[in-house]
Amino acid sequence: MGEACVRSRARQVALVVAGALVCAALPSAAAAEAPVQPYGANDAGGFRNVLPSGENGFDNATQLAEFELTGTNPPHFADQLPPYADLLYASPTLTHAQIPEYFKDATFGVKEGDLASIESPRADVTIERDSSFGVPHIYGRTRAGVMFGAGYAAAEDRLFFMDVLRHAGRAELSSFAGGAEGNRAMDRTQWSIAPYTEADLQSQIDDAPKLYGGAGEQAVEDGKEFVAGINAYINAALLDPNLLPAEYAGLGRQPTEWKLTDVIAEASLEGGVFGKGGGAEVRSALALEAFEKRFGRRAGRAAWKNFREANDPEAPTTVSKSFPYETAAPFAPAGLALPDPGSLTFVNIGEELKASAALRPRSSSSGGGEVTDTPDPQPIPNDGSIGSELLHQALAGPPHESNWELVNASHSTDEHSLAVMGPQVGYYTPQLLMEEDLHGPGIDARGAAAPGLNTYVQLGHGRDYAWSITSAEADTVDTFAEVLCEDDFHYLYKAQCLAMERLEHTNIWTPNASDKTPAGSEKLTVYRTVHGIVYARGTVKGKKVAFASARATYFHEADSATGFSELNEPGFITSPEKFQQAVSKINFGFNFAYVDANHIAYYLSGWYPKKAPKTSPDFPILGTGEYDWQGFNPQLRTEEVLAFKAHPNAIDPDFLVSWNNKQAPRFAAADDRYAYGPIYRMQLIRNFIEKDIAGGKRMGIEQLVSAMEEAATQDIRMVVLWPILKQVLGTPSDPRLQDAIAKLESWYADGGHRRDLTNKNIASPGTYQHNDAITIVDAWWPKLLEAEFRPALGNEVFDAVRSMLRFGPPNPGSPPAEPDFSDGWYGYVSKDLRDLLAASGSGATPEGAYSRIYCGNGSLEACRGELQNSLLEALSATPAEIYGNGACAEDAQASCFDMNRWISASAITVPPFPFQNRPTFQQVVELTKTLSR
Structure with a gap:
């Protein structure tokens, strides 16, 4: 040295x-x-x-x-x-x-x-x-x-x-x-x-x-x-x-030498969680199958498109300009490979992995998995291990509290651009x-x-x-149906019968002071094709196939280094245009924000493959070679990707907000994103900014910080949905419902926050203002969704949609977890009820109206009765039933349930702190000058 x-x-x-x-x-x-x-x-x-x-x-x-x-x-x-x-x-x-x-x-x-x-x-x-x-x-x-x-x-x-x-x-x-x-x-x-x-x-x-x-x-x-x-x-x-x-002593180990391949391995872990989207084509096909079984082929496909929300015209977006991507119809016939009903099985890569659990909502019978409605491919053990905590993140996708908000210099009090921004990577x-x-x-x-x-x-x-990012979750992963030949481990590609590559790895463990699990081993096995990793098998039109996941960043997780290097180089980043050039070299899907003293800018990074013409962006495609990504090179695993100018981007609009929302009109949501409907939480921040700059007013950096932080404690169900719900509920005669509605209305009038401003002890949850109203909504939400949608959809379709999109937290009866109010059925409720009100002459028809009305099967009177009954049922739920699990068994209230809790990879622990729905690392930027290079 x-x-x-x-x-x-x-x-x-x-x-x-x-x-x-x-x-x-x-x-x-x-x-x-x-x-x-x-x-x-x-x-x-x-x-x-x-x-x-x-x-x-x-x-x-x-x-x-x-x-x-x-x-x-x-x-x-x-x-x-x-x-x-x-x-x-x-x-x-x-x-x-x-x-x-x-x-x-x-x-x-x-x-x-x-x-x-x-x-x-x-x-x-x-x-x-x-x-x-x-x-x-x-x-x-x-x-x-x-x-x-x-x-x-x-x-x-x-x-x-x-x-x-x-x-x-x-x-x-x-x-x-x-x-x-x-x-x-x-x-x-x-x-x-x-x-x-x-x-x-x-x-x-x-x-x-x-x-x-x-x-x-x-x-x-x-x-x-x-x-x-x-x-x-x-x-x-x-x-x-x-x-x-x-x-290390707790594991009975000492650190060993690092290799550059270790860095690549860690990058593959990050790349598998952050910066990707899509890959749910088979699950979407199962959902479609349920819709067609319930409603018939034509009506079923129309109803499926209601819930898919690939391009809802009401979806909140970061930019207003249209950036068309994946414009082909979901049922485009070229290479379409929908699995035959009942033929699908999911592969077992581990000796004790139960593939039968795949795609099913976790329940109390799932072998130790938590009770929740998230559509994870397998139950997640709640054993306190670092693996279980990492797995929650890996299967749930990127954490959804990342946000950034930028304000143009023309709207700031000091006539320079403003930014508050950061990613959410969990609390570790x-x-x-x-x-x-x-x-x-x-x-x-x-x-x-x-x-x-x-x-x-x-x-x-x-x-x-x-600069900063939010996870974009745009479509970088597709599914190819490999037509089998000879046996289950060979497939047809460009008229040749190729052997799948078998990848095996064996883990061996012994007990240690931190983990007393008896000694054992487990062999992990997957099969790889030219397109990717086989994760399911079935038949398509009677022919046996293996469904392989094709991720654009597979074998390229470290390629983004060149773009990040340029972001650090003062001689390169001299303008928002140069910033966009740098981040365009980053192959992970991120919404990148930029600010300097005089400019704000946005660019969506990522490799978005050019699909074969007239192929479906939503369902599996035949992997026989005719329908490959354009320019696909199996040796280098490269392909043609979306052109630089076709990525959603902007320089110097009035303001920009990203909170993991849809990027732009006509930039289709990835096939696994069923949540880009008329409601998304970026509206919460946007509302504050629009108010602060309305009528020519200017805002300071303190107002922009507050716009972020005020939104960080708001319940989107109350802020955006309550006026619609209140209208449908009408004026019930039951005094219990009258009292509940009054409490909810008072909470709405105060901003719909989940917070206790009187409790200044961050180690204590305190008790929320409007605690009764919050408890009512948390108990009512799943019951409301059941009442509004299950009768019309039927059990199989209802559960299929739920497997693609969780209800949205909090989840009554589950272990405590902070609510992110990101993905949920918020948009479904909004659109369906506004469709209903329009049909009854009580409101305007929304853009992108559904093909049918679900609540009350189109009857306002029936829907009103169902929602009132569901609210009445929710009022009988006790706080212990809603919140009294895990860490909140002795303090069953929303403020305890919501607390931000730490995932520990250290022997040193940190206590939880009161709920805030905001980035982990956060920058506040208020520049007043530029420097010469």
């Missing part, structure tokens, strides 16, 4: 500062090789952020013992949680002067007097940490030094969690952490999504220069230096127990993101990145611009 100063993480802050003085005494030649920039150098100012619970995710044996004895956290482990949580109480009257109380300074560098430590793990890199929050500020004399430092700092802050993620990415979490059913289920899921041999992982590295030339070569070199930094810390930790995460301890400040040749950026993948800042700011 040459001359270096490695800080001991066991020391108290005072000792670390003293160590900094020793480091400062290194020979001047070494210091000159990795110069440190002063605070604010090359930074326009105006950047703030917050990342709960804190930057540090490390605890050694001494610190863990102290935590267990006194409850004292290691430094910077949870110091960003209080400002994050406390914004809830300040939001209604937030002032500009208060913003620093809730979002820390994110300027480049360390302020004078705020230096906690300095180290030089290699001669060409220096890492400073600030005493305020422990953020690593990394300065490289060379680009290689910056990359090395990023890897070293990541290992300092997240080594054990990175190890969890790399093993999960390789589908060997159970071998690493123990054989708990949750870990094994996570392995099965990962092996079904991204099964790779070591040679497969290496091929992604080897192919980068072939596909991307010099940029690909640079990405590989950056990755190698990054891994060298991780390994340098591991080597130091193996020699000094104070540097070793305590969690340690956090699934880490913060870093990177400076060196071709790199000037500060922000957040996934540890183990943090070669570059992935979400943050450059010198005078900032």
Whole structure:
């Protein structure tokens, strides 16, 4: 390592500062090789952020013992949680002067007097940490030094969690952490999504220069230096127990050397959860089958399209301009491969995986799975393992609290653009993101990145611009029906009978202090075709087929590095147009936001394959070769994708909002997205912004923060649906219903918030204002949906729709979970009831009216009676029945049920905090100038 100063993480802050003085005494030649920039150098100012619970995710044996004895956290482990949580109480009257109380300074560098430590793990890199929050500020004399430092700092802050993620990415979490059913289920899921041999992982590295030339070569070199930094810390930790995460002892393990293929494996885990959409063609076909069985072919298909909502004209969108994509009819005949009724089975990739559970809503009889209506392919064990927690995220898709909101300079009080933005990656301890400040040749950026993948800042700011994302969930995954030949493991492709590739992986586990599961093993097996991984089998028109999942990013999870590298490069990002060019090179599907002092911009990233002409975007397509993606190369697994200008994008509209909503009119929702109807929660934020700029008014950054935070506690059912529901309910004579309606109306008038502004103890749930009304709605919602839709749809169709789209949280009787109010039947209720009111002469016909009215089979009187009865039934439910499970067994109320709870990958735990539906890492950007390059 040459001359270096490695800080001991066991020391108290005072000792670390003293160590900094020793480091400062290194020979001047070494210091000159990795110069440190002063605070604010090359930074326009105006950047703030917050990342709960804190930057540090490390605890050694001494610190863990102290935590267990006194409850004292290691430094910077949870110091960003209080400002994050406390914004809830300040939001209604937030002032500009208060913003620093809730979002820390994110300027480049360390302020004078705020230096906690300095180290030089290699001669060409220096890492400073600030005493305020422990953020690593990394300065490289060379680009290689910056990359090395990023890897070293990541290992300092997240080594054990990175190890969890790399093993999960390789589908060997159970071998690493123990054989708990949750870990094994996570392995099965990962092996079904991204099964790779070591040679497969290496091929992604080897192919980068072939596909991307010099940029690909640079990405590989950056990755190698990054891994060298991780390994340098591991080597130091193996020699000094104070540097070793305590969690390893619980598993009876020590960290082992990283390889660049480990980074690719972790990227495959991230890519399988975030940045993808689609792939539910077989499930959609099963839903269609139920509709046709109930209503007949013609009426059934029309009714299915009602609930599919691929292009609802009322759907809220980020941009108003139309961007047509996947315009072919769902029943386009070319290559259509609908499974024959009753023929479908789902593959069993693990020895104990029950394929019969696939596509069925979880129930109390699902072998330990939680009671919920989410359409997961298999029950998720609730055994407290890290695997079960990761699996919830993997199967539910990206967390849905990510949002960003941008306001044009012409509408701001200081005549400069405004932004509040961030991704939601769940609440993990340690956090699934880490913060870093990177400076060196071709790199000037500060922000957040996934540890183990943090070669570059992935979400943050450059010198005078900032960017962020929300998950787009646009269609990057299709299903091909491989026609079998010879036997079940050969298929026809371009007139040849090809053998499927068998991919096997065996996990072996033994008991450890953290997981007492008896020793055992499990073999995981999948079959791969030229298109992808086989996940189901059946027949199409009597012929045996295997259904294979084709993901555009499969074998290309690391390709996005070139785009992220450009986002960090000050010489490249000089305008919103250059920003759009950079993010267009990112193959994951993200809604990218951009802001500088004078501009705001948006671009949808991702590889969206050009499908064969006149083929269905909704259902499986024959995989015999005639209907491949255009330009498909089976060797490189590449294809033609949507052109740059065809991606939804915008520069300098009045404002922009994304909260995982539909991107643009006519940009069809992915086949697994049944939720893009007339109601989506981005309307909550949009409503506040429109009010604040109406009539020529201008808004400040404090108002934009409040727009986000006020929406973060609103219940969309009350804010958007209640006026419609109230009209249909009418004026009941039953005094119990009259009282309930009065309570609901009072809650609606107060904004429909789920919060307690009087309880300032973030460790306590308090009791919500309008608690009775909230309890009523939570009990009523599933009963309302049953009453409105099940009689007309019948049991089979109702359950089929529910398998594609959950009702929407909260879920009475389930374990506590914070509600995101993202995907749910909100739009179905709105459209159907407005159709009903229009038919009865009580309202206008909505755009995109359904093919039939479901509530009351079209009778307002019948529907009114059904909804009143369902509300009356809900009033008999007790709080214990609704909320009294798990952590809320002794505090059965909505405020306990909703709390944001932490997923722990650490021996250090953090208590839950009151509900907020907002990003995890969040930036507040208020720029007033641009800098010359």
